[in-house]
Amino acid sequence: MKTSIWNRHFETMSRDQMKQIQSERLRETVDRVYYNVPYYRAKMQEAGVGPEYIKSADDLKLLPFTTKQDLRDNYPFGLFALPMSEIIRLHASSGTTGRPTVVGYSRRDIAVWSEVMARTLTGAGVGKDDFIQIAYGYGLFTGGLGLHYGGEKVGASVIPISGGNTKRQLQLMHDFGSTVLACTPSYASYLAEAIDESSLDREDLKLKVGIFGAEPWTDNMRFEIEKKLQIKAFDIYGLSEIIGPGVSFDCEYQCGLHINEDHFIPEIIDPDTLDVLPEGELGELVFSTVTKEGLPIIRYRTRDLTRLHYDTCKCGRTLVRMEKCTGRSDDMLIIRGVNLFPSQIESVLLEMDETTPHYLLVVERINNLDTLELHVEVEDRFYQDKISELQNLGKKIKNQIESTIGLSVNVKLVEPKTIERSEGKATRVIDKRKMG
Incomplete structure (x- = not known):
């Protein structure tokens, strides 16, 4: 499969050209937040930094960080750099704990969003002849409308079905001839199961591409989805x-x-020391927006862990590449002094034929000792086996996981379809240490 490039000027420019554009745009953004956002002005004055200190993108390290808590503390519009009369769209995070984070867009911000999504879809080979079934949530969540505007910009036929109502998803996928599915990877996996259980024949569907994001997923899960849906699965990332x-x-x-570093400058920092790390080092991803008007953000700590690579890709793009995130620093579990990411468990399970990609980690503290229990679904054909064979399978899973993570784990095999499915972001961990 060969794809084209949406904006060749920006996506293939030299590193020197990119740095020049980033530096110009960063200077403009720092001016904007210093003079229009009291919070940033106070933070910069506290750090002893003014706009005159920022000459190029190399000076980013002089600026203070922004965190999700900063957005919550300034709820709802305290970090906006424009008057509300110029904000034409509001979105917000789910706000599962405390206040949601609120984001505002100017008309130009929406145009930038459409542009970067057009690049994203073109990178997956999506164009004007495609039908994009968008099963991300619409509304305050940014996923649905982000894909929607990008799909329209590349000229594709957009099907704004939103999340849920799986039976209708399958009906329209068949009747409309959807060629592209956009949703979370966990919901894509669920849809694959639903197709198997329906009267539909996979050969009757025209799906060829999946655009998946909004939650961490492993390469093994990518291969699993590609095999089950018979598509090419593409990863997207955003906040x-x-x-x-x-x-x-x-x-x-x-x-x-x-x-898209002409709009978002990335850095990798050590999450403990906050020092900027050299190219290729694993650390926390930090972004500064340099074209946003409504809510410009300086050095936003994403908590996502990854590496950056600046060499030219085989596709011809010179844009810096980030590795698939290994997890989030705030998703990391510390169990008996060992750092554990759910993605490590997922990788092991997806290498095994006997299990499904549906699992749940339950962490408890019993008699002052942390315990880890894994609930994992067994493929239907294996669940019918003798009890002794299931016991052997449990031991096999236990051994492979313990050798991978260096922790003891209790494995509980459960019947197919018993772990709750999600039409949005999947819940993989229940940490009972934080409850009560």
Whole structure:
């Protein structure tokens, strides 16, 4: 499969040209936040930095960080750099704990969002002849409308079905001839199951591409979805605080996600010391927006862990590439002093034929000792086996996981379809240590 490039000027420019554009735009953004956002002005004055200190993108390290808590503390509109009369769209995070984070867009911000999503879709080979079934949530969540505007910009036929109502998803997928599915990877996996259980024949569907994001997923899960849906699965990355989906995207070579760095400058920092790390080092991803008007963000700590690579991709893009995130620093579990990411468990399970990609980690503290229990669904054909064979399978899973993570784990095999499915972001961990 060969894909084209949406905006060749920006996506293939030299590193020197990119740095020059980033530096110009960063200076403008720092001016904007210093003079229009009292919070940023106070933070910069506290750090002893003014706009005159920022000469180029190399000076980013002089500026203070922004966190999700900062957005919550300034709820709802305290970090906006424009008057509300110029804000034409509001989105917000789910706000599962405390206040949601609110983001505002000017008319130009919406145009930028459409542009970066057009690049994203073009990177996956999507164009004017495609039918995009958008099963991300619409509304305050940025996923649905982000894909929607990008799809319209590349000239595709957009099907704004939103999340849920799986039976209708399958009906329209068949009747409308959807060629592209956009949703979370966990929902894509669920739809694959639903197709198997329906009267539909996979050969009657025209699906060829999946655009998946909004939650961490492993390469093994990618292969699993590609096999079950018979598609090419592309990863996308975004945060509502930065713009929504469209921050970075897969190309056909899938060797890292291209960051639209003419709009979002990335850094990698040590999450403990906050020092900027050299190229290729694993650390926390930090973004500064340099074209946003409504809610410009300086050095936003994403909590996502990844590496950056600046060499030219085989696709011809010179945009810096980020590796698929290994997890989030705030999703990391610390169990008996060992750092554990759910994605490590997922990778092991997806290498096994006997299990499904549906699992749940339950962490408890019993008699002052942390315990880890894994609930995992067994493929239907294996669940019918003798009890002794299931016991052997449990031991096999236990051994492989313990050798991978270096922790003891209790494995509980459960019947197919018993772990709750999600039409949005999947719940993988229940940490009972934080309850009560």
